Amino acid sequence: MRKTSAFFVTALILVTLIGYVACVQQDQKANPEGQPVIQPIVPDSVFLAGAGSLAMNNPDEFNWTIFARICAKAPQQQPIGANKDTTNDAIWETWPDDPTTYPANPDPQNPPTLNKANLAPAAHKTLEPIQQQQFRRQLLLKNKLFHPQFAPVGGGEESRRNPASFNFIISNNLWYTQGLAAAFKKGTTNGYHPLTFPVNAIEIKAVWKSITRDSMSYYHWNYDSKGGLYGLVALHIMTKALPNWTWATWEWVGNPGRCDILGCSDTYGVNPAVVSPNSTPNQGYPPGQPTPQLLELFKKYGLADEWKNYRLKGSQTDWIDPTGRTTLLGNSITEDGFVQTSSCITCHSNASIDANGAVMPSLGFTPDGQSQNGPVNPGNFWAKSTAPYGALNYFQYDFVWGVFRARPAHNK
Numbered sequence: 449m450r451k452t453s454a455f456f457v458t459a460l461i462l463v464t465l466i467g468y469v470a471c472v473q474q475d476q477k478a479n480p481e482g483q484p485v486i487q488p489i490v491p492d493s494v495f496l497a498g499a500g501s502l503a504m505n506n507p508d509e510f511n512w513t514i515f516a517r518i519c520a521k522a523p524q525q526q527p528i529g530a531n532k533d534t535t536n537d538a539i540w541e542t543w544p545d546d547p548t549t550y551p552a553n554p555d556p557q558n559p560p561t562l563n564k565a566n567l568a569p570a571a572h573k574t575l576e577p578i579q580q581q582q583f584r585r586q587l588l589l590k591n592k593l594f595h596p597q598f599a600p601v602g603g604g605e606e607s608r609r610n611p612a613s614f615n616f617i618i619s620n621n622l623w624y625t626q627g628l629a630a631a632f633k634k635g636t637t638n639g640y641h642p643l644t645f646p647v648n649a650i651e652i653k654a655v656w657k658s659i660t661r662d663s664m665s666y667y668h669w670n671y672d673s674k675g676g677l678y679g680l681v682a683l684h685i686m687t688k689a690l691p692n693w694t695w696a697t698w699e700w701v702g703n704p705g706r707c708d709i710l711g712c713s714d715t716y717g718v719n720p721a722v723v724s725p726n727s728t729p730n731q732g733y734p735p736g737q738p739t740p741q742l743l744e745l746f747k748k749y750g751l752a753d754e755w756k757n758y759r760l761k762g763s764q765t766d767w768i769d770p771t772g773r774t775t776l777l778g779n780s781i782t783e784d785g786f787v788q789t790s791s792c793i794t795c796h797s798n799a800s801i802d803a804n805g806a807v808m809p810s811l812g813f814t815p816d817g818q819s820q821n822g823p824v825n826p827g828n829f830w831a832k833s834t835a836p837y838g839a840l841n842y843f844q845y846d847f848v849w850g851v852f853r854a855r856p857a858h859n860k
């Protein structure tokens with residue numbers, strides 16, 4: 449018995465290693481002159497499926513590897529705006545965004561599709577106010593807790609997903625209300641069958657601020673669909689390499705509140721690895737030195753120098769640490785005002801829908817506009833928070849909050 453399982457474990461490790469090596473080799477080939485040619489690197493099931501161990505045991509390295517693979521420049525760029533400037537799309541910026549995935553007037557007969565190159569037209573970059581901050585503001589106003597000095601950060605956000613995640617949402621009719629109601633029914637008939645995104649799914653949220661041409665070199669820059677010039681200030685990446693996703697957030701090195709309240713921790717990419725928070729907020733932090741291994745990784749994937757202006761603030765893989773303490777992670781831009789309680793994994797676990805396909809109304813916030821954190825409360829989903837739990841009220845949408853945009857399809 450022991451021997452058989454040892455054999456399977458060895459075989460599994462071997463298959464994973466071969467898959468990983470094959471995948472890495474495919475990314476970078478040399479042309480006849482010996483120059484490395486950067487291939488379009490779309491992370492594939494081989495890398496993500498085989499990377500669970502790295503994601504769990506060395507999350508900072510895993511997250512930087514994903515970052516390098518998807519922040520590489522997209523092979524095709526487009527003219528944009530009245531001046532006919534050229535886009536500076538990273539691979540992830542060619543993926544379908546939220547409004548494409550969850551159309552405002554869904555028509556089940558005409559599901560959203562990827563374009564010819566298997567990607568969405570990047571020219572349609574529409575930036576919106578940070579949606580979770582808009583929601584938080586309404587919640588605080590409703591509960592009479594809104595402080596006049598509370599000013600949501602400016603800038604604009606976009607959320608995008610890779611083709612694996614997009615195809616899962618579209619092919620399972622998870623992009624409009626009636627499809628969600630059907631998913632609830634399917635997931636709760638003859639037992640409980642949770643919704644599970646494919647292991648190669650990636651979801652992104654990016655926040656941009658308006659910049660001038662003379663500061664372009666300090667940012668990953670790009671144009672929105674109107675030709676406005678923007679610099680990236682915050683980037684969230686979640687991947688399904690782990691069952692409850694991997695959680696990581698990057699900040700532009702110059703964000704004044706970058707390591708405020710929670711500090712910064714990156715054991716892979718920067719020296720010093722740990723930065724303590726300042727006692728006064730918004731004073732800025734020394735940039736630190738990117739590590740040689742990070743610079744090597746950037747070189748391998750052909751990342752432009754602009755990406756050296758980003759710092760991994762931290763990685764989160766679980767609700768609690770081994771001693772039972774609640775883990776926290778929040779970005780000074782996206783989670784502004786609730787960094788002190790922010791837990792990506794806990795808040796996102798609440799992404800769920802009821803039997804009618806309506807989204808859980810709290811959006812993961814507490815009534816005073818802070819993040820739920822620590823282990824998820826079963827009572828958020830089931831009739832009771834202790835056993836026997838009773839009937840299911842909210843069906844998890846596998847941690848993806850974009851579901852809040854799903855709208856009812858109107859019969860024609």
Ligand code: HEC
Pocket residue numbers: 578579580581605607608651652653684685686695696697777778779783790791792793795796811812813818819820847848849850851852
């Ligand atoms: C209190 C709740 C809350 C916390 C904490 C939170 N998020 Fe989110 N997140 C949301 C909501 C709501 C959305 C959708 C609305 C929007 O885009 O702002 C979202 C959107 C996203 C998206 C786009 C994909 C999706 O799920 O729709 C990513 C990626 C993401 N968040 C990652 C993170 C990471 C990484 C952290 C921690 C550093 C984090 N989030 C912390 C609530 C939260």
